[in-house]
Amino acid sequence: MLKIIKIEENLMKKIIVSLCFLKILSSAVELNEIQSFEAQFIQTLTSQNEQILYEGEIYIQAPSNALWRYTKPIPKDIYIQESISIIYEPKLQQAIITNIQENLNILSLIQQAKKIDKNTYEAKVAGVIYTILVQDGIPKEITFIDALENKIHIVFKNIKLNTLKNENIFDFNPGSDIDIIYN
Structure with a gap:
């Protein structure tokens, strides 16, 4: 049980870092100064040839609000303020x-994001390589691949x-x- 909690806690930290990176990358590719981002998402976690599929919605508002609203396989909300x-x-x-403290230096994320080709960007943060299409x-x-090789x-x-x-969503x-x- 402790291992499952640790895996989920680690995953949540990576999601938070990814979210911050997504916000910054949006600015880095000059997306007309995005002030908000809303989308449905499908997240696949692959671990030792097993897959877990998550679905939900994401809401981001500049400068620092975000909500990941998971609907499947179980409901869960992750607020970032x-x-x-x-x-x-x-x-x-x-x-x-x-409290979020680990590797969330937004300036570092911007500086590390490198254009690989027309549609691909990459950054390395805390030993994790993030690829953004x-x-x-x-x-x-x-x-990305997290510290547990997921x-x-x-x-x-x-x-x-x-x-x-609806700014109250956060x-x-x-x-x-x-x-x-x-x-």
């Missing part, structure tokens, strides 16, 4: 609040730029029945 992440699991009625200047996919591939679809209307308002864990 400034230097805090909140992982909310409705079925467990709990939320884990964590763009189409018409819009990020469509992110692929391959993570995220595909974005139905992308909307600069159309986010507010986490737990009910009194939710256990809050500070990590």
Whole structure:
């Protein structure tokens, strides 16, 4: 059980780094100064020839708000606000609040992003190589291998730029029945 929790915790850290990288890459490829990014996503985690498929929606708003809303295989929301992440699991009625400190220097991400070819960018952060595929200047996919040798591939679809209307979507308002864990 502890190993599963550690794998999921490590995955969440990588997702957070990927999210920050996606935000910065959007600026790096001059996407008309994106202020918000919305999309559906499919995330595939491959580990020792086994695959886990996740689906959901992502919302990003400059300068530092993000929400990953997982719908499959189980509902889970990951809020990112400034230097805090909140992982909310409705079925467990709990939320884990964590300070984000590890390898999230946005300037470093910008400086390390290198154009490989017309549609491919790459950066190495904390020993992890992130490959970002763009189409018409819009990020469509992110692929990386985490510290546990899991391959993570995220595909974005139905992308909307600069159309986010509900800024309250980034507010986490737990009910009194939710256990809050500070990590």
